[in-house]
Every structure is written in structure tokens, then in C-alpha cells.
Amino acid sequence: MGRPCLPSEFLSSPQACPDLHRMCTAISALPLARIAVAGAESIHVMKVAAEVCPFCEGTGWKSVANGSDRRVTRCDCRVQARSEALLKAARIPKRYEHCELSNFDYEGPHQALFPARMAACKFVEEYPVDNTGLLLIGTIGVGKTHLAVGIIKELILSKGIGCLFYDYRELLKEIQNSYNESVRATELEVLRPVFETEILVLDELGAVKPTEWVWDTVSLILNTRYNDNRTTIITTNFDDKPAGAIGGPRGAARDETLGDRIGERMRSRLHEMCRIIKMEGRDFRQIRSASFR
Numbered sequence: 001m002g003r004p005c006l007p008s009e010f011l012s013s014p015q016a017c018p019d020l021h022r023m024c025t026a027i028s029a030l031p032l033a034r035i036a037v038a039g040a041e042s043i044h045v046m047k048v049a050a051e052v053c054p055f056c057e058g059t060g061w062k063s064v065a066n067g068s069d070r071r072v073t074r075c076d077c078r079v080q081a082r083s084e085a086l087l088k089a090a091r092i093p094k095r096y097e098h099c100e101l102s103n104f105d106y107e108g109p110h111q112a113l114f115p116a117r118m119a120a121c122k123f124v125e126e127y128p129v130d131n132t133g134l135l136l137i138g139t140i141g142v143g144k145t146h147l148a149v150g151i152i153k154e155l156i157l158s159k160g161i162g163c164l165f166y167d168y169r170e171l172l173k174e175i176q177n178s179y180n181e182s183v184r185a186t187e188l189e190v191l192r193p194v195f196e197t198e199i200l201v202l203d204e205l206g207a208v209k210p211t212e213w214v215w216d217t218v219s220l221i222l223n224t225r226y227n228d229n230r231t232t233i234i235t236t237n238f239d240d241k242p243a244g245a246i247g248g249p250r251g252a253a254r255d256e257t258l259g260d261r262i263g264e265r266m267r268s269r270l271h272e273m274c275r276i277i278k279m280e281g282r283d284f285r286q287i288r289s290a291s292f293r
């Protein structure tokens, strides 16, 4: 047995991943054998394939020469098809579709965001060798969701890694809905992709008023991913402080801490799962609306 395939190797030369290559050549050997005996029909099949992609004639593999060395590599048409499928599966909301690492400002008036942008790029570069997650903490509109989406888009496009975006409030609502008998999805059907995706973005952690059920559900999600050694990227507006650490009148969400909202046990679990990135700066939404005035 060769070593197991890294997900990123689905996009590179099959020589880097002998098991995958064997699998693919075995699959493509079957239609080729059929072509050999099917006569006129085979010509038709090849013609259709050639119309599909002029570089690989529909096989998905193309030959690349480097001096006397010839290699077979994934054709760009397949790489692109896979990236598009992964992007669709990631469920990035329309509102954040424009978010990329390349259009995240971190210069001039936004230079306080430079370390966060650096950490995001380092994460993309080092994943999966270092698969520690990220906990992006900052005030409203500072760019936490933009950065998180930028990271998963880059991982999808450059490394072919499966990612999933979920707003924390949406996720809890979907799980709650699944208890309703008229809804077809079961709780496990909602949670399975959340448990199993290679990288999960959980946006706005703590944004739902904590109850016993909320705490149990967050614990289930985070503990399952922790036990399976999967990577989670989290954004939150709440200070990474223990429960009850901020004094003053209670009730105002801004006076609460992450410990108050998800419980101390889960806050401590997050410290094991994630590297903490503090983001400071102005609210980009306000900057934008001021510039339109």
C-alpha cells in the first residue's frame, strides 16, 4: 500500500499519489476497452469527448513534457470543475461571495489588520501539515467573516479542500427545525456535514442566547470535531474571557463574554482547537456608508 492521499493531491500529478492514479486508470480502462470493440460507436464517443475539452479529449488527464520527462497530470477542465463543485458545496452566503484574501485591506488606515491577514495566509499555506483552527475575535464589522470566507475560498481553489460555512444562528435554527415532524431532514442529516467537513467555518459563535440546549449542541459539535481532529474556523464578537468576567448591568450582549455565551468548558476546548486572532479596527460597513454620503 502506498501512503494515503492528501486532499490537495487530487489536483496534482497522479505520480504523487500512486493509489489514486491506479484507481483512475482502472476506471478509465473500462470505457477504453469498450471503445476498442464498439467500432463506429467509439468514433462517435471520442468525437463527443473531443468537443468537451480539446486538451484532454474528455479523459480528465493530459500529458505534460518536461525535457525528456513525460508526465500525466489532471487537466485544468477537471480542476476547475472540482473547484466549482467544492465552492458550491461550501454554502458561502451570497453576501460574502466577494470576500477574498486578495481584497482584504490591511494597509494605511487598516494596518491594525495586518497581523490577522498574515495569520490567515500562513494558515492557508501550512494547512494540512498544521491543522490547528482559528478563532477570529473582534468588534462589529471589522472583517472577521470576510477573512474566514477568504481563507476557505483559497483552500478550495489552491488545495482542493472541502469546506463548509455555517452561521451559528442558522445552524441552531436548522437543528431545531429538524425536531418539527413536518420537516424531512433529521437532526443527524443536518449535523453530519457539520461533523464531517474537512474545514468548518462557524460564524458568529455565541450569537444565540445561551440555554441548556444551546450549550449541549455547541458541545456536541465542537467535541465531535475535536475528537476527529478536524479543523474549525470560528468568528465571534464576544471577548475571550471567562464567564462573569465583565462587570456592570447584565442583559446587554456587549457586556457578556465568550465564557458567558458558550460556557467555560467549551471556551477552554476552543483554546485547544484554535489559534486566537484578535482583530481591531473600525466598522467597515460604517466606513463604506460614510464614503457614499
Ligand SMILES: Nc1ncnc2c1ncn2[C@@H]1O[C@H](COP(=O)(O)OP(=O)(O)OP(=O)(O)O)[C@@H](O)[C@H]1O
Pocket: 099, 103, 104, 105, 106, 110, 113, 138, 139, 140, 141, 142, 143, 144, 145, 146, 147, 204, 235, 237, 284, 285
Ligand atoms: N479588511 C477589509 N478589507 C476590505 N473589505 C472589508 C474588510 N473588512 C471588512 N470588509 C467588508 O466590510 C463588510 C463587513 O465585514 P464582515 O462582515 O467581514 O465583518 P465582521 O467582523 O464579520 O462583522 P460582524 O461582527 O457584524 O459579523 C463586508 O462587506 C466585508 O467584505
Ligand SMILES: [Mg+2]
Pocket: 144, 145, 146, 203, 204, 235
Ligand atoms: Mg461576521
Ligand SMILES: [Zn+2]
Pocket: 053, 054, 055, 056, 057, 058, 059, 060, 061, 075, 076, 077, 078
Ligand atoms: Zn480537459
